[in-house]
Every structure is written in structure tokens, then in C-alpha cells.
Amino acid sequence: MSDRQLHLNVNLLHSGVYASAWRLPESDPRACFDVGHYVRVAEIAERGKLDAIFLADTPAITDRIDYRSFMSMEPTIVLASVAAATSHIGLIATASTTYNEPYNIARRFATLDLASGGRAGWNAVTTADASASRNFGLSNVLEHKARYERAKEFAEVVHALWDSWEDDAFVGDKSSARFVDTSKVHPIAHRGAHYAVAGPLNVPRSPQGRPVTVQAGGSHDGRDLAAAQAEAVFTLAQTIEEGVAYARDLRARAATYGRAGDSIVILPGLATVIGSTEAEARRRQDELWELVPIEYSLARLAGTLQVDPAILELDKPLPDPLPLPANANHTMFQGTVNLARRGNLTVRQLLRALGGGVGHRIIVGTPEQIANDIEAWFKAGAADGFNLMPDVLPTGLEVFVDNVVPILQRRDLFRTDYAGTTLREHFGLPRPISHFARRTEAAATA
Amino acid sequence: MSDRQLHLNVNLLHSGVYASAWRLPESDPRACFDVGHYVRVAEIAERGKLDAIFLADTPAITDRIDYRSFMSMEPTIVLASVAAATSHIGLIATASTTYNEPYNIARRFATLDLASGGRAGWNAVTTADASASRNFGLSNVLEHKARYERAKEFAEVVHALWDSWEDDAFVGDKSSARFVDTSKVHPIAHRGAHYAVAGPLNVPRSPQGRPVTVQAGGSHDGRDLAAAQAEAVFTLAQTIEEGVAYARDLRARAATYGRAGDSIVILPGLATVIGSTEAEARRRQDELWELVPIEYSLARLAGTLQVDPAILELDKPLPDPLPLPANANHTMFQGTVNLARRGNLTVRQLLRALGGGVGHRIIVGTPEQIANDIEAWFKAGAADGFNLMPDVLPTGLEVFVDNVVPILQRRDLFRTDYAGTTLREHFGLPRPISHFARRTEAAATA
Structure with a gap:
């Protein structure tokens, strides 16, 4: 290897x-x-x-x-x-x-x-x-x-x-009654802005x-x-x-x-x-896609983009511009928008490419x-x-x-x-x- | 039965x-x-x-x-x-x-x-x-x-x-694409003094x-x-x-x-x-007790009572009065004190009765x-x-x-x-x- x-x-x-x-x-x-x-x-x-x-x-x-x-x-x-x-x-x-x-x-x-x-x-x-x-x-x-x-x-x-216990802090010695060597167990005494x-x-x-x-x-x-x-x-x-x-x-x-x-x-x-052939894999993808209700995909996409589903038109591209919402999941938001823009996809095509709302490749x-x-x-x-x-x-x-x-x-x-x-x-x-x-x-x- | x-x-x-x-x-x-x-x-x-x-x-x-x-x-x-x-x-x-x-x-x-x-x-x-x-x-x-x-x-x-999900909220019906009946899944909308x-x-x-x-x-x-x-x-x-x-x-x-x-x-x-006889059980208790370091028992008792171990004298009874500390574990504190007072026990006898610091019978x-x-x-x-x-x-x-x-x-x-x-x-x-x-x-x- x-x-x-x-x-x-x-x-x-x-x-x-x-x-x-x-x-x-x-x-x-x-x-x-x-x-x-x-x-x-x-x-x-x-x-x-x-x-x-x-x-x-x-x-x-x-x-x-x-x-x-x-x-x-x-x-x-x-x-x-x-x-x-x-x-x-x-x-x-x-x-x-x-x-x-x-x-x-x-x-x-x-x-x-x-x-x-x-x-x-x-x-x-x-x-x-x-x-x-x-x-x-x-x-x-x-x-x-x-x-x-x-x-x-x-x-x-x-x-x-x-890290607060060193590797050899445990002793467990029955004859000396020593269970733990507490000199190897440390307070962390953390005082920060939040904790x-x-x-x-x-x-x-x-x-x-x-x-x-x-x-x-x-x-x-x-x-x-x-x-x-x-x-x-x-x-x-x-x-x-x-x-x-x-x-x-x-x-x-x-x-x-x-x-x-x-x-x-x-x-x-x-x-x-x-699939065992590319055609078989595509057929499987088609089957999986057809079983995803379109209402679901739209709702999920609207959730990722944090927009009202009503503004997403199935046969048009995503609205442009589409600002990053303050509390979006950045990774999912950007991945989704990039995918749409790169392929110049309609919302319908984007939904299919997302496979029901994922964002990953x-x-x-x-x-x-x-x-x-x-x-x-x-x-x-x-x-x-x-x-x-x-x-x-x-x-x-x-x-x-x-x-x-x-x-x-x-x-x-x-x-x-x-x-x-x-x-x-x-x-x-x-x-x-x-x-x-x-x-x-x-x-x-x- | x-x-x-x-x-x-x-x-x-x-x-x-x-x-x-x-x-x-x-x-x-x-x-x-x-x-x-x-x-x-x-x-x-x-x-x-x-x-x-x-x-x-x-x-x-x-x-x-x-x-x-x-x-x-x-x-x-x-x-x-x-x-x-x-x-x-x-x-x-x-x-x-x-x-x-x-x-x-x-x-x-x-x-x-x-x-x-x-x-x-x-x-x-x-x-x-x-x-x-x-x-x-x-x-x-x-x-x-x-x-x-x-x-x-x-x-x-x-x-x-x-309680927020009713028993029959899950549907899982493949043909209708209905996974959960969300009318049976309830927000609790709790607003209290602490949560x-x-x-x-x-x-x-x-x-x-x-x-x-x-x-x-x-x-x-x-x-x-x-x-x-x-x-x-x-x-x-x-x-x-x-x-x-x-x-x-x-x-x-x-x-x-x-x-x-x-x-x-x-x-x-x-x-x-x-033990298979009472004498055998007592011998086992003696063995267990002798293996408990007295420093441990004292430290543990002092912890339960929230007192300085130095005020506990082995051959005298517990100090009297012994006020309930503000943040004691009430159950353990009271159980321990009751046990000592009831039998008029010295600290040493109490430690033994506690079996190393427990408080339960x-x-x-x-x-x-x-x-x-x-x-x-x-x-x-x-x-x-x-x-x-x-x-x-x-x-x-x-x-x-x-x-x-x-x-x-x-x-x-x-x-x-x-x-x-x-x-x-x-x-x-x-x-x-x-x-x-x-x-x-x-x-x-x-």
C-alpha cells in the first residue's frame, strides 16, 4: 500500500x-x-x-x-x-x-x-x-x-x-490501598469569556x-x-x-x-x-427522484436558502441576487447556490441535482x-x-x-x-x- | 404469587x-x-x-x-x-x-x-x-x-x-409518501420561571x-x-x-x-x-472493614457532615449540636446523624456501622x-x-x-x-x- x-x-x-x-x-x-x-x-x-x-x-x-x-x-x-x-x-x-x-x-x-x-x-x-x-x-x-x-x-x-488525567494516574494497587495517584489528576481551572x-x-x-x-x-x-x-x-x-x-x-x-x-x-x-451499468445507476437515480414529492424538495430548498417557497419558480433560475441570510448554514447555502449558478440550472433542475435537498456532490x-x-x-x-x-x-x-x-x-x-x-x-x-x-x-x- | x-x-x-x-x-x-x-x-x-x-x-x-x-x-x-x-x-x-x-x-x-x-x-x-x-x-x-x-x-x-408525540403519529406509508402525521406531533410551548x-x-x-x-x-x-x-x-x-x-x-x-x-x-x-453462616458473614464484614483505610472513612464522614475532619475524635461521639449545613445532601446527612445518635456511637463505631461511609442500612x-x-x-x-x-x-x-x-x-x-x-x-x-x-x-x- x-x-x-x-x-x-x-x-x-x-x-x-x-x-x-x-x-x-x-x-x-x-x-x-x-x-x-x-x-x-x-x-x-x-x-x-x-x-x-x-x-x-x-x-x-x-x-x-x-x-x-x-x-x-x-x-x-x-x-x-x-x-x-x-x-x-x-x-x-x-x-x-x-x-x-x-x-x-x-x-x-x-x-x-x-x-x-x-x-x-x-x-x-x-x-x-x-x-x-x-x-x-x-x-x-x-x-x-x-x-x-x-x-x-x-x-x-x-x-x-x-488531558486532565495523565496516562498513568490510575494505580489500583490492592496491597498499598492506592487507587489513583492524584498528583497526576489535574484541575484545569479554566476561566474564559464564556466558560x-x-x-x-x-x-x-x-x-x-x-x-x-x-x-x-x-x-x-x-x-x-x-x-x-x-x-x-x-x-x-x-x-x-x-x-x-x-x-x-x-x-x-x-x-x-x-x-x-x-x-x-x-x-x-x-x-x-x-448500478452495475451506468444506465442501471441512472434508472435507480430516476426512481429515487420520482419518489421524492416536489413539495418536499421545494420546502427543503427554501429552508436551506431561508426564503419563502413561493418565490421559487420551478422553471426559472434561482432569484438573483440571493443574499446570505444572517443565520444560514453557510456550507449548505453556498454549496446549493454554487451548484445552481455553475450549471445555470432552473429550480426544477437544481432540485433534481440536489437529489431531494442535500447540497453534497x-x-x-x-x-x-x-x-x-x-x-x-x-x-x-x-x-x-x-x-x-x-x-x-x-x-x-x-x-x-x-x-x-x-x-x-x-x-x-x-x-x-x-x-x-x-x-x-x-x-x-x-x-x-x-x-x-x-x-x-x-x-x-x- | x-x-x-x-x-x-x-x-x-x-x-x-x-x-x-x-x-x-x-x-x-x-x-x-x-x-x-x-x-x-x-x-x-x-x-x-x-x-x-x-x-x-x-x-x-x-x-x-x-x-x-x-x-x-x-x-x-x-x-x-x-x-x-x-x-x-x-x-x-x-x-x-x-x-x-x-x-x-x-x-x-x-x-x-x-x-x-x-x-x-x-x-x-x-x-x-x-x-x-x-x-x-x-x-x-x-x-x-x-x-x-x-x-x-x-x-x-x-x-x-x-408526551409531544402521540402514540400513532408515525405513519410510514410508502404509497402515500406520508412519513409522520404531524397533526399528532405537538409543540409544548413551555414558558416557565426557569425554562x-x-x-x-x-x-x-x-x-x-x-x-x-x-x-x-x-x-x-x-x-x-x-x-x-x-x-x-x-x-x-x-x-x-x-x-x-x-x-x-x-x-x-x-x-x-x-x-x-x-x-x-x-x-x-x-x-x-x-455468608453461609452468620459467623461467616461477620468475618466477611470484618475483612472488608479492615481493608478500609481509617483516613478514608474519616474524610468521607467529614464530607457528608461538611465539617473539618480534625474535629472528629475517634473514640468520642459526634459533636453535639451538629447543624445541617446549607448545601448538604440532606438524606445522607440525616441518615448518618440518626445512626450515630440512635446507637450512641463513637466516631469509630459510627464509621464501622457506615461500612466506610455509606449511610444506608x-x-x-x-x-x-x-x-x-x-x-x-x-x-x-x-x-x-x-x-x-x-x-x-x-x-x-x-x-x-x-x-x-x-x-x-x-x-x-x-x-x-x-x-x-x-x-x-x-x-x-x-x-x-x-x-x-x-x-x-x-x-x-x-
Whole structure:
């Protein structure tokens, strides 16, 4: 295998990325409320030697659930169940920095890391949706910049808590009655603009040292947060050029924080519709598209753009100009507008290209074509891998694992077995040393 | 079996209720950080047909971890792992109303209820410890009354969110493209003194309708909260008289909220040390006690009483008077002081009676003696069952399940198999109707 490794997550979007996925004959409509569904998908991902499963999250109903299945169950609970049924697959859950306390998040993910033998990842998001803010006592969502300032401090606190136990703080010596060497368990004494947290965490240092920190924002502030603190990013890019430009920008920003550029794994979203011939794949895409009610697609697009659906005319292009709303999800907004402008698409064509309202790139073709595309992006430096979004779950992932993965393996791009057992090992990320331990070491050397 | 059922939970206190439990030859000192340990205990509890496992929690280090194992891993993550390995045992996790948001708690427990097929219970606590407050941006703990006011409103919001989906809101009809009947999914529009929560929850109504609400406070405000909202209580009582008085008081308070007195399952804590003869049980207690460092016991007692350890003289009684500190855990404080005064104990004798700092009743004897004690309390109306606290885990529970449970079964006091699959069914609690559905029904009848 070549030095540089391809990384593949599956974004476990309930019944699949297509809004109509739950309506296929093969689909169980209740899947999004059934932890067994998540376990089955994770088992398939593990059979395919994928790096991780990834669960998106918003603490609110943000989609048109009259029409489609949605992210419902709380992700860390789901992943704890999945951990019990699997042994290698990484487990990444989204949790909001705006609607949680850093102590609780640090603790929950450290526990998941212990329970899974070092497979936990935390996708830190700031949660743009106004519907979420109304579930947490706020009548308006926090302004974009304020959310990211809090997020940065939140992640600092979480990382400090994960570092608060040195690796060898636990003693457990029965004869001397010494359980923990408390000189190696440190208060963090954090006092910042938004948080005051004494620490230490009440969970010892977990197998990965720190669970992997993931980030998914494409805005200026989002990229800055990723550059400062993320070890993997879930991005949106529609073309190789966009992907390359994003990677260059992020690695340059990381350098300003004194971080090596390749210390961040860049994973654009990639929706897949696979057939044994290209014609079969197109037919599958047509079927999936025809099962998406047009009212749903319009409502979803209007939601992304934060406009009144009435101003969207099906056979005309998007209104121009279309200003960025104050509290939009920047990544989704810009991805959608770029897609429309680049192809000069009508609203109807845009909806179809979005596949029912996604915004991430969709590729439709044979396993060979999918593998070629992945290889091209990877070799161009537009991606270190992908956050896969199969059209339908679990069937779309099963087809990928059984048909695309073997091609990538034959081309020496993807592992044929796991080399390690932790998510850090899958991603090729170092296990960090507690900054308290580093300080102790430095003092001993001086 | 007689009509009235005995209920038995095991309080899964890491290595066991004795501070020295981790030091026994049979114990794995790392057990409190190992989800496999929790799974093993749950499997034994399920083999014994117990109602539930119960996990205590505080989001801080509150014990002297230099000397003993402690509650560390986040309980809902642990229980999600346990759920995957078991099929019947109830799963009760503690979560603080002071350091969480109601939307997050409603969602996490609804998810656990879905993932476990209806076995989730939420033990709502207000968290008295000052060390916890300092992990959440507060320099001082909220005053007792304020904590309970918030807790009451918090539980109201959680219950409303659990009710926000009617049972039949999910449709999942592939042909009509109708996923959810949103006329049966209700905003809760809560605006109270402490919380403003729009809802609805983004999780459908879970198998139990609502996860079971448990409460564990013995103070005036704690009892009032339990009377208003709890379906099971974990209490502290050292004598049958105390137990009977508590039950009478709680049932009278419940009546003022329009609730039937027997709608609350009362479960005092009961620590057990079991031997095949009484002498053997006493020897085991001696061994356990001798392995508890006296510095630990003193520090723990001083913590419960919130006094300087230096004022506690080993061979004298507790100082008198001993005022209730403003932010003490009332139940633990009062239980400890009562125990000392009743027996006119010296500090040394008190420490031994506490078994290293617990406060709950300890019974030492043969399986027959333990069964007799349980039967006497149950028949006197001092308890509907017990929250068992085995001396050492898992071995102390194993002995209970293999030796005490069969006696209780032969006496027709305890189930020989589960009659249902949910925690509500084990506890004999009705499955509540969503108050939104009740309103719809009432409107249809009018």
C-alpha cells in the first residue's frame, strides 16, 4: 500500500441521503427509530474496513418529517449500542457546542471512548437552526460569529478536560490501598469569556488519549475553528478545484496555529448511486427522484436558502441576487447556490441535482466509475477520503462495500484490513500526550 | 404469587458499596472504568429476575479517589452498552436537573427507551455537591430550595416533551409518501420561571410512553418533588418505623397532587454482606472493614457532615449540636446523624456501622436472615422492595441472586420470571397516555 491512505466514513443518514429512501421496497420505514438499523449499517461498514460511521445531529425537528425519515435518536446513545456489536469501526457523533456544557460533552465522549476501546470521535457543530434555539430558552439563534467564539473556547475546555488525567494516574494497587495517584489528576481551572470549568474530569484518560475531534463548517469562522482544533473535517465540495482550494486554505490556516498541514484529515461529502451499468445507476437515480414529492424538495430548498417557497419558480433560475441570510448554514447555502449558478440550472433542475435537498456532490455510475472518481480526487489532493452518503441504507452501502471497496483495494488505495483498533490509528493520527504530562516532563528535563 | 409484588433493583456502585471492595482478591480494580463489568453485573441481575440496575451519578469527583473506586463513566452511555447485552433488566440512570438542559435529557432517555425496548428510567437529582457546581461555571452551588424549584419545572418539561408525540403519529406509508402525521406531533410551548422550551421532541413516543421517573431525595423539597412527579423513589431508612413513616408521608403528599398513593414504588437502599453462616458473614464484614483505610472513612464522614475532619475524635461521639449545613445532601446527612445518635456511637463505631461511609442500612447474615428482613419490611409497608447495594460487585450480587432470590420466590414474594419486557411492567406501573392525546380524546367525546 502507498504511504498516503484513503479514508472512508459512512455518513449514517437514517434511511439514506435520498429523501425517498424510506419508500423503496427494500427499506424499513421505521429504520431511523431502530438502533438495530444503525448496528446493521455499522457491521457492513466494518466488513468493508471503513474508518468510521458518522452521525449528524440537530436537537430539533429541522426537516419536513411529514414527507421523510430524519435524524431522531440521540447519537451517543446509538453509538454506545453500536460499539457493543462491533470491534473496529470508528464511531463519530455530532454534538452541539451551543446547546451543551463542555464538562458533559467531555465526559460523554471519554466514556464512549472507554466503552468502545478507543473508537470515539466528536463532531463539534455550532447548530445554526432557529428551531433548535427555541428548544433551549432562546427566542433567537446566537449570531454566527458569537457561536464560533463559544465553540472555540468550548473545544479548548473539552480538550483540557480530556488531558486532565495523565496516562498513568490510575494505580489500583490492592496491597498499598492506592487507587489513583492524584498528583497526576489535574484541575484545569479554566476561566474564559464564556466558560468557567474547574475540572478535573471524573473519567480517566481514555484509550485514544483524546477522542478524535471532527468539525464540519465551511464558513470563515468554521474553517478557523477547524484549523485550530479539528483532526478531521467533513466538508462540502462539488468540484476537484473547490476541493483543492479548500484543502490549501485549511492547511495554510492550520499552519498559523503551529499545526502541520497533514494533521487534518479532509473528507468531503459524497453521495453515491451505484448500478452495475451506468444506465442501471441512472434508472435507480430516476426512481429515487420520482419518489421524492416536489413539495418536499421545494420546502427543503427554501429552508436551506431561508426564503419563502413561493418565490421559487420551478422553471426559472434561482432569484438573483440571493443574499446570505444572517443565520444560514453557510456550507449548505453556498454549496446549493454554487451548484445552481455553475450549471445555470432552473429550480426544477437544481432540485433534481440536489437529489431531494442535500447540497453534497452526487455521483451516479458503476463501481469502476465511482472508484475512478474517488482516486482522481484523492490523487489531486482535493480529498484525503470521503464522508460517503449512500442513496439508501443499508443497501447502498452494501453495494459500495462489495463492489467499490475491492477496486480501491486492488489499486492499493485502501486498506484490506485494519492495522489498528482505534479511530486515531485508522485516520493515521498520533495519540496526543496530555499537556499536563508534557509540562511534568519538561520540568523534569529542565 | 400474592397481589403485591416485591421489587428489587441493584445499585451498581462500581466495585461495591464497601470502600474496600476493589481490594478483594476476587475484584478487578479497573472495574469502574470497564463497561464489561457493568454488563456482567446486569447479566447476573437479569438471571435473578431483578427489576432494574440503578446507576448513581455526580458530574464531578466527589470522593477520595486516592483510596477507592468511584462512579466515573457517564451512566446513559453505560446503560446503552448494557441494553445491547440484555433483554429484560430495567436500566435506570441518574442525571442532574441542575447541570443539564431538559430537551437533551428528554431526548437521551427517550432514545435509551427506544434502544432498549422500553427499559429506561431517569433518576432525577438536583446535585448538591459544590465540586459539581464549579464544573459548570458556578462558583457556588445553587441554594437547596432553588435547585428543587428548577427540578420540578425541569421534570414537567421533560414529561411534556415525552408526551409531544402521540402514540400513532408515525405513519410510514410508502404509497402515500406520508412519513409522520404531524397533526399528532405537538409543540409544548413551555414558558416557565426557569425554562422556555418550544418542542416538540425530535424522538417519537418511546415504548414505555414515558421512561420511568425516579427520584432520590429525602428532604422536604425532595419529598415534594417525588410526590409530584416520581414513579419510584430510592430512599434511606434505617428502621422499619422510619420506613413506614416515610411511606405514609410520601403517599399523603402524592394525594395532594391527585395521585394514588400506590402509584409510587418505594425502594430504600439496603447494603448486604452475606455468608453461609452468620459467623461467616461477620468475618466477611470484618475483612472488608479492615481493608478500609481509617483516613478514608474519616474524610468521607467529614464530607457528608461538611465539617473539618480534625474535629472528629475517634473514640468520642459526634459533636453535639451538629447543624445541617446549607448545601448538604440532606438524606445522607440525616441518615448518618440518626445512626450515630440512635446507637450512641463513637466516631469509630459510627464509621464501622457506615461500612466506610455509606449511610444506608447494612444487613449482615445468612440468605435466610436477609430474606426474613426483606419480608418483614415489605409486609410492614416500610418498603415496596429495595435498592440493593451488595458489599462487592459482582460477587456480592451473585450470592444474593443464587441464594436469597430463591427463598423470596419460594415464599411467593418475588417473581420467578418476568411477566413483561418493560421497566413499567416490572414495577407494575401503567403506561401513561400522552396528555395531548388525552386532550384530543376529550374533545372528540365532548
